[in-house]
Amino acid sequence: MTQHIYNGVGFNGFKLDSSLTARSSAASLKTTMRHLMSKLGLHATLFALLLSLVCWTQLAWSQDAPILAADYPDRYTVIDGDTLWGISSRFLRDPWRWPEVWQGNPQVENPDLIYPGDVLLMSFIDGKATVRSLRREVVKLLPTARAEDYSEAIPPIDPAAIQAYLNAPLVTDEEELLKAAYIVEGFDSRLLLGRYNKFYARGITDLEAKEYRVFRPGRHFKDPVTGESLGFEAKHLGDAKMLTVSDPSKLIITKSLEDITIRDRLRPVRVKEALPFFYPSAPLDSSVTGVILETPNRSTELGALSVIAINLGEREQMRPGDVLRIFSHSRTRDDPMTGEEYSTPEERVGLALIFRTFAKVSYAIITDSERQVLPGDILRSPEYEKPLVSALGASE
Template sequence: MPAARPAPLAVTAVLSACLTLATATAWAQASKLPVTPEQRRVADQVAAAGVPLSELAPSAPDTYTVKPGDTLWDISKLFLKSPWRWPELWGMNREQIRNPHLIYPGQMLVLVKVDGRARLEFGQRVGAGAANDTVKLSPQMRISALDANPIPTIPLALIQPFLTDTVVFDTDELAKAPRIVAAQEGHVVLGQGDLAYARGDFGGATDFRIFRNSRPLIDPATREILGYEAPYVGTADLIRPAEDRPRADGNTDVIPATLKIRLTKQEVGIGDRLAPAPQRNLDRYVPHAPDKALAGQIVALYGDALNAGQNQIVALNRGKRDGVERGHVFALWRDGPVVRDTTAEKAEAIKLPDERHGILFVFEVYERVSYALIISVQQPVKAGDRFTQP
């Protein structure tokens, strides 16, 4: 087969310019994503020597091609025993994997083992696609990959609805928030497209979320109120402000504000409260262990369930003031039961050891409370269960 002719100079220049621009844009965006100094420190240490083979997952593959739908958590779990130790995975080859947020579907990761240590490199398969084809290790930038999004840390679909559906207030401020006082044409409940009438201080906002009356989140240990969780009902747009309309007899009619219901998760009712809709930033949540000892308890399960399982959400009694960050990973513990030892001369009650049985991933943090996704679990989770650093 004749050798392929080189691209004309003009085409080469255009491709080079596009590649440079796209790469620069991707790097600029990724530079804003959270990578803590501690994570960089760990990655730098590992970059110098690689990871001990004892830290690799037992079935770590020699090569792996990143697929659409993969997450950083998935890939970390594939190569390492502890998925939250992603800085070590990233640090296996800092020369090529300079930013863990820029790993794309289609890229091949190659596990290289030398002198009892391991590291990752990017590679590309050379040959017809057979299992024994040669793998060529080389820095590479795939032009096609620039059109794809970098893989996320965890499946955002699991937490994205929650980021809209719930909010925690440090005080019971919803008690003073604008409230719906009447419904269109005497309706008792309202749905999408209906008009609602509300009174209160709107503070100049026009885009609102609608909540039921909030419930306190109470620390299982101290009984302190950590915040107020407000059940989400829907959204509404302010289409006409309130006004005080003078009457001929010298009195004034108080005309409530008019809102149009935009979306509903539940039926909107009289007495529901309004809060301005915040700007949401769906950062790439990067798993990492706390850099100091942290422990606490589960305050509540999100929703009405008595027990929670994998991929469900729980509220924790630790928040910003305690040093909790988005991306923190915690170990879940189940209290050891009290049993009777009948093997002694006189039977006595003994408490069995606590058992670790799951992993939590923190994705939303308030001042005194945070929310976590149950990544894995062996037994049902309930309010009062404790957690520690992994």
């Protein structure tokens, strides 16, 4: 009796490979059916065709459709100016799923970094999409590992869009504000201080710090739903350098963004903060929900590349690299015909990528927007499962 076995063993010796990609399955299926027709006859071939179509359809939707971009490249050469977000968007429909497809190179010191000149290859292993790198030449460190200059690696997102928010402003709580050192007097009784002006400060506790950020308590972030205090924005006014540690200590302003005056606060800076490396990824908690508080510059015109403050922080397990979907919040309207009130549905309007976290607040950048984003709009994990209406009108 002829044996017909699916998945790895073919019909009468013809193999139906379950690792075929959605792109290559159609051509492979056509060739296989031609052989089956000549060997098995019409009825067996129809059965094989039906089974293969089921297999191919399941494979296409379960493997490629949910994750791969429609026009993903088989091969891509990384160039200067590329970002990890941009590259993951080339290959994936859902960029936050990059960790699922990326195959690091164990022959380099940090296999997660990607450099200009690297060639990225898309392949499929057991039906699973995989992206790997043909790494450019590097300096040998050990027989099993190589060293590379991290500063040359492509960044997660465009540093120019968020550089101003890496060192400042910062978000702090009331207790930290009360403990911060503060300016008591300018030299020659100056009330307004600028670059190269010297001043006295009290409350210095870090006797080793040489560089300081000068800041002023700014907006008080409150949760719009619960009213909870989420922290105070510390507005960056400039930088200062320690001259003499005493009580009061003497410092000089090295950078001035705005006029500085008495009662402004000081925060020690040990190391210049840089853009951390991170993967785009979904939040640890798929049920997490938050809202957009506002933008650091108080703008109400929000779109792609706008920086936003949100009411989710380290307490909610937020991490740099976490991606959130943005939904327009439901609004109450009056029916123009009946006068009755109705509520507009939530609609998907974009994506936001977290790049800096604090205890109860995070900063994120809007990476994609289908229409204007507003303070008060809702944030959810991209893996949130509740069906919602797309801003383009399609039911999700």
